[in-house]
Amino acid sequence: MPYRQLLVVILVFTFLALIGCEDNSAEDSLKTYNERLANVLDVSPSQAPDTDIPQLAKTRELALPIEDIRIGLLDAYELRKCGLFQLIAERNSVLGKVQDKTHRFRYELLFMDGLENCLETLPQDADILVDIKQLHQLKQQQLPIYLWNMLTTGEEWRKQFRIYRRAFTLGNFPGSVENQEAMRYLLAIHTALMNGETVPPKQAERLLVFQQQIHTHRYFGQLVYSIARSRDWLNSSTRLLESNESRIICGTNRNQQKAIYLSNVFHRFFASDIQPYFAELDSQYRQIQISLQVLLQPPSAVSTKFAPYYQSYIAGELHSSFREAIINHVKFWQRTFKRCQIKLGVQIE
Known part of the structure; x- marks a missing residue:
């Protein structure tokens, strides 16, 4: 292959690789949050969850x-x-x-x-x-x-x-x-x-x-995928914490260093970046759901084919499971902070 053609091929593959490696700050933050929790607990981080959700019918x-x-x-x-x-x-x-x-x-x-x-x-x-x-x-x-x-x-x-399998980035909802x-x-x-x-x-x-x-744009399909992906990552992190709760030592005259480190991870990643992102996803979904529940109410002729999509994204099953994941995660922290006498909302350096 001539040098010039070889150079073009290399440049094309490099460009495609750069596109494929483009950062997704929401996905990165959720993954990093899980890794930091695992690091403090001295356990392996969770595997990236599979997000298998209903597709729009043909x-x-x-x-x-x-x-x-x-x-x-x-x-x-x-x-x-x-x-x-x-x-x-x-x-x-x-x-x-x-x-x-x-x-x-x-x-x-x-x-x-x-x-x-x-x-x-x-x-x-x-x-x-x-x-x-x-x-x-x-x-x-x-x-x-x-x-x-x-x-x-x-x-x-x-x-x-149509489901667009790429989560929104933090603070950016095109x-x-x-x-x-x-x-x-x-x-x-x-x-x-x-x-x-x-x-x-x-x-x-x-x-x-x-x-x-x-x-x-691919707005709604990206919005519901972002919600599903956030739910799955958050459930993984909650399971990680709950299955290793015994490793978090608390009590009078006991070394609470692990609990303090975990508190810092909570504030640095979840409270500062992830929770505001979740709040925006929740707000945007609730706003558009009002219109879509009327506009996409399926006629009887297509109700069977459209039902999985409608129930999950329009009727609100996915959104409910997303909110439940947040509640379960926050409850773990409330319970842990109370047990370890760490005031919620204060980061300990």
């Missing part, structure tokens, strides 16, 4: 069928009188026929608003009025399905929910603001649809803005 398992509605050419032309013909023409253009799920849902919202306008402006004796009323009723039933399909099978939105805002917006859309209300065109157009804002 697109074909979540997509709901929607009846295709066709309007005759003469009827469509009649809709020119109430301003709906142009929108239909755009939908039937070459570009309109290859719309992504977000653009299609936007079109359906605009179309529904146009139907409302036709019902209000066309003469009451117009021949097409009966068909418009029937179309309006059918579209009202279909809109929640279009929203479901957009969220679970549209690429930009689905990417947010996509949190964009996703929280997008889900609150979609919740407002969903609420309007359930109440039989029409979404104004300006509101419908905002769909494209939110799609653009979220498309570079």
Whole structure:
């Protein structure tokens, strides 16, 4: 192999290695915390835990069928009188026929608003009025399905929910603001649809803005993986401490050096860095769960395929186990500090 080609190969592999070795400060902190506890206890640290959690079902398992509605050419032309013909023409253009799920849902919202306008402006004796009323009723039933399909099978939105197996770093949660805002917006859309209300065109157009804002992130899938990974590491550390509790000597006129060292590890790693990270994960999850419990309530047609994901991440089973892991860990320290008469919140040098 020529020298220049060899050099290029070396550089490429070096670059890939650097990417693979990129620090993940949350994972590193949890691992280091466990190692320091083990070092003080004079035992082996825990093995890195396996985090096996439910995945999002495949697109074909979540997509709901929607009846295709066709309007005759003469009827469509009649809709020119109430301003709906142009929108239909755009939908039937070459570009309109290859719309992504977000653009299609936007079109359906605009179309529904146009139907409302036709019902209000066309003469009451117009021949097409009966068909418009029937179309309006059918579209009202279909809109929640279009929203479901957009969220679970549209690429930009689905990417947010697929599990991304890399925990957030300490103090850095990319996509949190964009996703929280997008889900609150979609919740407002969903609420309007359930109440039989029409979404104004300006509101419908905002769909494209939110799609653009979220498309570079994998927020929710990364959030729940971060929670799961934190839970598993914390449970490992709690088991490490509890199984070696007899090694922590305390009492009057006894050498409490090991307990003091452990207290310093607690303050240096858990209280200073890890606990604030856990608090932020908890806060962000609780905020977005409110919207997702409504938006991702599975229709009966896909409930079986979607149930493991929904129960774990949306209904809150994972979050509950995460909070339980924190409580169990803190209880160990409270018990130990009380037994060793070490005041909680004070680091002993």
